[in-house]
Amino acid sequence: MVDRMVIRLGKYLRICGFDAVWDLRRRTQDLIRWANAEGRIFLTRNRHVGEHLPVARRYIWLSSDDPVAQLWQVLNELHLEPSSRLFDRCIRCNCDLESIAREAIPPDRVHPNVLARYRVFWRCPNCGTIFWHGSHVRNTCRKLGVALPAPRVAGDGRADAGGEGR
């Protein structure tokens, strides 16, 4: 659970395949209650967490303003390995992606050039977004300082363009 000051961290955690949630409408106390109820770890820059009720059962106080540094603080403190589930999760919905055959993708969802260029695609079962490993994957890995995911099918290692399509 990320508080409203560190939403970018939540997105990075999803990119790394970890279950991360947030809600901009809820107050900090409500977020902490929610985290406690679901056994989630509360990730925050708020220095007063732990002093006021309700007390987060598990929380990490993030020492940096930089979302990438925050990500690595969380990964290190929780001994999480970021590369194993990289890009396995929908960044919008927080749910696991499922693979989809290229032939099964409706033609209006992904540009024909992308369909011609890439072999492996994933679909979010919740929002229906189609994903592929385009240049955004390589760029994101570089930004976050994590290793590129290994190609899952022979020929899937190229990453020259694209990203996601609805």
Ligand SMILES: [Zn+2]
């Ligand atoms: Zn989704």
